[in-house]
Amino acid sequence: MSKVENLEKQIQQLSPDELAExxxxxxxxxxxxxxxxxxxxxxxxxxxxxxxxxxxxxVAGQSTKL
Structure with missing residues (x-):
C-alpha cells in the first residue's frame, strides 16, 4: 500500500471534528x-x-479595471 493510500484510509476513519481539524x-x-x-x-x-x-x-489597453 502506498503512502497516499494509507493516508486516504486514515482520513476516511476520522470523526467529523477530526476531519474539520x-x-x-x-x-x-x-x-x-x-x-x-x-x-x-x-x-x-x-x-x-x-x-x-x-x-x-x-500599456496596449488590453486590460480592464477590477
Missing part, C-alpha cells in the same frame, strides 16, 4: 507551501516573462 491544518499547510514556491519562482525570475507580457498588454 485536518482540513484547517491542510489548508494552512498547502497555502504556506504555495506561498514559498511562489516566492522562489519570483526570486529566480521564472515569472518575469509573464509580468512583462502583462505589462505590455496593459
Amino acid at each position: 485536518f482540513r484547517r491544518w491542510y489548508a494552512e499547510f498547502d497555502a504556506d507551501r504555495w506561498d514559498r514556491q511562489f516566492e522562489l519562482d519570483v526570486r529566480s525570475g521564472k515569472l518575469d516573462a509573464l509580468a512583462e507580457k502583462a505589462l505590455r498588454a496593459h
Whole structure:
C-alpha cells in the first residue's frame, strides 16, 4: 500500500471534528507551501516573462479595471 493510500484510509476513519481539524491544518499547510514556491519562482525570475507580457498588454489597453 502506498503512502497516499494509507493516508486516504486514515482520513476516511476520522470523526467529523477530526476531519474539520485536518482540513484547517491542510489548508494552512498547502497555502504556506504555495506561498514559498511562489516566492522562489519570483526570486529566480521564472515569472518575469509573464509580468512583462502583462505589462505590455496593459500599456496596449488590453486590460480592464477590477
